[in-house]
Amino acid sequence: MYPDIYGQLITSLATANDKRIVLLVADGLGDCPGPAGVTALQAARKPNLDALAGRGACGLLTPVATGVTPGSGPGHLGLFGYDPLVYQVGRGVLSALGIEFPLTSRDVAARLNFCTVDQAGNVADRRAGRIPDEENRRLLAKIKAALKAPAGLEVFFETEAEHRAVLVLRGEGLDDHIGETDPQKTGVPPLAADREGYAGRTAKMVADIVEQVRRILADEPKANMILARGFAKVPKWPTFAERYKLDPAAVAGYPMYRGVARLVGIPVVSRPTTAADVCAEAAKASRDHTFVFAHFKYTDKMGEDGNHPGKVQRIEELDAALPALLAAKPDVLIVTGDHSTPSVMKSHSWHPVPVLMAGPFFRGGQAPRFDELSCRGGEIGAIPSRELLPLAMAHAGKLEKFGA
Amino acid sequence: MYPDIYGQLITSLATANDKRIVLLVADGLGDCPGPAGVTALQAARKPNLDALAGRGACGLLTPVATGVTPGSGPGHLGLFGYDPLVYQVGRGVLSALGIEFPLTSRDVAARLNFCTVDQAGNVADRRAGRIPDEENRRLLAKIKAALKAPAGLEVFFETEAEHRAVLVLRGEGLDDHIGETDPQKTGVPPLAADREGYAGRTAKMVADIVEQVRRILADEPKANMILARGFAKVPKWPTFAERYKLDPAAVAGYPMYRGVARLVGIPVVSRPTTAADVCAEAAKASRDHTFVFAHFKYTDKMGEDGNHPGKVQRIEELDAALPALLAAKPDVLIVTGDHSTPSVMKSHSWHPVPVLMAGPFFRGGQAPRFDELSCRGGEIGAIPSRELLPLAMAHAGKLEKFGA
Numbered sequence A, B: 001m002y003p004d005i006y007g008q009l010i011t012s013l014a015t016a017n018d019k020r021i022v023l024l025v026a027d028g029l030g031d032c033p034g035p036a037g038v039t040a041l042q043a044a045r046k047p048n049l050d051a052l053a054g055r056g057a058c059g060l061l062t063p064v065a066t067g068v069t070p071g072s073g074p075g076h077l078g079l080f081g082y083d084p085l086v087y088q089v090g091r092g093v094l095s096a097l098g099i100e101f102p103l104t105s106r107d108v109a110a111r112l113n114f115c116t117v118d119q120a121g122n123v124a125d126r127r128a129g130r131i132p133d134e135e136n137r138r139l140l141a142k143i144k145a146a147l148k149a150p151a152g153l154e155v156f157f158e159t160e161a162e163h164r165a166v167l168v169l170r171g172e173g174l175d176d177h178i179g180e181t182d183p184q185k186t187g188v189p190p191l192a193a194d195r196e197g198y199a200g201r202t203a204k205m206v207a208d209i210v211e212q213v214r215r216i217l218a219d220e221p222k223a224n225m226i227l228a229r230g231f232a233k234v235p236k237w238p239t240f241a242e243r244y245k246l247d248p249a250a251v252a253g254y255p256m257y258r259g260v261a262r263l264v265g266i267p268v269v270s271r272p273t274t275a276a277d278v279c280a281e282a283a284k285a286s287r288d289h290t291f292v293f294a295h296f297k298y299t300d301k302m303g304e305d306g307n308h309p310g311k312v313q314r315i316e317e318l319d320a321a322l323p324a325l326l327a328a329k330p331d332v333l334i335v336t337g338d339h340s341t342p343s344v345m346k347s348h349s350w351h352p353v354p355v356l357m358a359g360p361f362f363r364g365g366q367a368p369r370f371d372e373l374s375c376r377g378g379e380i381g382a383i384p385s386r387e388l389l390p391l392a393m394a395h396a397g398k399l400e401k402f403g404a
Helices: A005-013 A047-055 A072-079 A091-098 A133-146 A201-216 A240-244 A255-263 A275-288 A298-304 A308-326 A385-395 B005-013 B047-055 B072-079 B091-098 B133-146 B201-216 B240-244 B255-263 B275-286 B298-304 B308-326 B385-395
Strands: A021-026 A057-062 A107-117 A123-125 A154-161 A164-170 A225-233 A248-252 A268-270 A291-296 A332-336 A353-358 A381-384 B021-026 B057-062 B107-117 B123-125 B154-161 B164-170 B225-233 B248-252 B268-270 B291-296 B332-336 B353-358 B381-384
Touching: A005 A240, A005 A385, A021 A072, A021 A275, A021 A308, A021 A385, A047 A308, A047 A332, A047 A353, A057 A385, A072 A255, A072 A385, A091 A107, A091 A154, A091 A164, A091 A225, A091 A255, A133 A154, A133 A164, A133 A201, A164 A201, A164 A225, A201 A225, A248 A255, A248 A275, A255 A268, A268 A275, A275 A291, A275 A308, A291 A308, A298 A308, A332 A385, A353 A385, A381 A385, B005 B240, B005 B385, B021 B072, B021 B275, B021 B308, B021 B385, B047 B308, B047 B332, B047 B353, B057 B385, B072 B255, B072 B385, B091 B107, B091 B154, B091 B164, B091 B225, B091 B255, B133 B154, B133 B164, B133 B201, B164 B201, B201 B225, B248 B255, B248 B275, B255 B268, B268 B275, B275 B291, B275 B308, B291 B308, B298 B308, B332 B385, B353 B385, B381 B385
Parallel strands: A021 A291, A021 A332, A057 A381, A248 A268, A248 A291, B021 B291, B021 B332, B057 B381, B248 B268, B248 B291
Antiparallel strands: A057 A353, A107 A123, A107 A164, A107 A225, A154 A164, A332 A353, B057 B353, B107 B123, B107 B164, B107 B225, B154 B164, B332 B353
């Protein structure tokens, strides 16, 4: 991976003071025009956000790179100033974060699918007919009851949802160089975790576990096998506090976002979900921390559901809740998203994300409203998400001069 | 050379579907204001392009880097998503492409100049008075008739134009570490191809050939010697199809552009030159290919000639021809140039190039006309040319999500 030149520069300039930065993330905030030809941000009545846009600075964030649609992990890492292309997380770790499994540095995590294999042992359905969550839990209980863990190894199986689960191996000296067993197609057998090129001790233990699971599930009609992929260890990254000399806190109601915060060492201090609670808890946390990451999920959820009016409504709720956060008088307040989730696409997208920053030293003007089109003309311009936090630190007086 | 991180990312995310992307390149499209204070794009009556700009997305492309004027090779490689600073082609290969010489992986190509040396053997005129093409051809015939090729080597001499020619060596195990013989000044002798630092077998063979040519041309009054530079082999790059999972086709009437297309493995399916034919052939090709590169030369030609009204007229021709292409309903249509060729400069320039993209998921607005000034406010913003194709792939649903 390429060197993190910008991040290292920011770390070398970072200096502590008591100014407080709040990053309010409305998940999947960016949009494309809906049925009425306007985006959710354009349609929403949001006097507080528009007032902030008018006197602060606006812009557009590119989460990863032009044309690239980010998952939630990379989207947030960018907002935390960690270049998502430098700081890549294995899928297994992201899945474990998503269910808030308390990973340690001794763990290797993988994403599991229950699947169906035919009598010849070939994969017939990679998702085992998308079994319900309860069935997933029943099967994992059956596996746990019968499995003999290889010597020196703790093995965890956790339900994610439907056919999806998480496998975590815990032990000394494990490595994550393990073959993915998912062949990514049907009509062929699962691959061996310890096939040629994957001769390590951990790969052999995984192969043993998979074989045991095959026998344990052999009498199941549907979900009679598992496929594993994305074996990964928790990455060893500089923590948020080390990187920026900030004292951070996370306020987030959904496991995935708490997980990503913890991945960079941001402790979770509160778990609100509604707009009112998110803003109130962020305000509270900002009294004791120089950086608060506050996460609001429902804008993304409405986008994923293709619910344009719902997304408008969630934005209006957030706007209405904002005065509680403003009352705490953060020195620098950022409102943005981790990516766009246009309701016309019902999915994450690559479109740049509107951002606004309120603070003491802005030039102002040119972005009188907080939406996708207005932000294009704003003071911040179009920048990668990873540059946002350093910009906020500059406004908070937390970056020293570079060079004499 | 630095690693192609963005390109590798895009390759890792690329996924095939049947959506069709058409890239229509009006060569040298970008301009500076002419005598009447407006650019050719501003002066042209072009209702179709303006309508596309109004409902699609506009922006400005930087072909290589700020301030850098691209040749046709780098200009097009950027549009194909190959970073021109990573994917550098030797001048010899570009010259061979320019005359559509069918290079193979066993070849080393070089650019030749006929020159004049005085009785002391010093270069007196590096271009031999810019001899006419016929004279060039006569001299090459004379060389070919008399030259004894070194053992195991095939030697090709091909006329480019005036004093310019192409040398191609074909054989097993050739290398391109050969000294340039052009001293780049007069009053000194040509350099030896096998001088210190260039001791390889191929360099010795080139030195032998150059010495033979010196003797063959000794009785010529003007073009009595050759200078060789830019020795290069065909680069081994991932093909366009490998890189993007696209099924590409090129529609181009001029050899250089067919050559650059072939360099990245894009097959040439048609050779139209007029605007009407380019658009009609692009439409036809788009029925069978998920990516069509269509090239229109004359905008550049008018710019090179300093013919501002001519450039306006060529743009109007292209606009009038556009409906034939639109009728084929490409899923994503891009119109742009490989670089700017301002008629006031009579040459390529570094100025960013206007671009428009029409497709399904745009935010729209703010660039109501397709010209250098209006595009500045457009949705795409200012991006490097190499990011254009990935953006089009995103709009065509051809890029998977990055990270979970």
